Amino acid sequence: MSSLNEPRWLDPDEMAAWRGFVTASNLLNRRLERQLKEDSGLSHQQYEILVHLSAAPGDSLRMTELADKLVTSKSGLTYQVTQLERMGLVSRRSCPSDVRGVFAELTDQGREVLRQAAPGHVALVRELLIDVLTRDQLAVLAEGLGEVSARLRLDETP
Amino acid sequence: MSSLNEPRWLDPDEMAAWRGFVTASNLLNRRLERQLKEDSGLSHQQYEILVHLSAAPGDSLRMTELADKLVTSKSGLTYQVTQLERMGLVSRRSCPSDVRGVFAELTDQGREVLRQAAPGHVALVRELLIDVLTRDQLAVLAEGLGEVSARLRLDETP
């Protein structure tokens, strides 16, 4: 037999995919971070918080739910929401049905800042990622990484 | 005309690709971070440093070159190399041809720790990403994200 305890290393194609994924992710994040900060004074994380809130019914989400969507820690979210609250872009509201619960809600100013920040951000995402890929590549990426995400979500909860 | 100043927003397919990319990246990083830390006491970043060094001729790289490969800041690398040096996994060596230059070099112990950490890490990357995708999806991902990375590298230098 060829290898019983030997791990299955990545072949060149697999390695290329993995390295490409990691590198693209890092480079992209760096760029978006810089652009958002300079252009709107927001970090990528803060921008994403505003986006998720604006997409939610009532422009508000429970802290835990928001943390899940952002894929971040609860404590990390607490910190960022506090920052956004100081900037006046988000406000906290207690939950009627659960005394422990806290809603993060988009303020009018938050909505306005997001509206102003979005075009530049989307344009860059387009320039650096979307428009670099063909329609087919985009479809494969969406389906493949969608499946990867879905599986990762699963064995995290149980 | 339909829209002159209106930005080109992402259509559903594009949005799915973008969200999938961001989410998969975050979830994956989280998992790998946890596994590496528990299994080998290394952060993902530290692991990557060891990997890049072991792949380099002479098991060593200049600080700047290494920072580029890792897609991180110079100061961030300085910090991590110092940590790895304290752990005895990496050592600094001055460059003969350039007094300012500093080589980060893998120590024997560093090579050993990497050898011990690699199988578990690769197995998880395989389980969570590689083996979830088909051969074709992998090829598309490698080529697409490779191109994305290449372009990002370009307009960063000038």
Place this chain on the structure above:
DNA sequence: ACACCTTTGTTCGAATTTGAACAACAGGAG
């Protein structure tokens, strides 16, 4: 040799992130 501009790696302070510990509460079985 000289001024001039770039590179190299580190240092510094500020901002962010994380996991563990925690207090307060919800929800259900008995």
Place this chain on the structure above:
DNA sequence: CTCCTGTTGTTCAAATTCGAACAAAGGTGT
């Protein structure tokens, strides 16, 4: 109702990250 278990959001200390500023060299053209 009461005990028990799981949730919720925050706090805390520690670790990490970044960018700007910096000192020390390289390299170039004159």
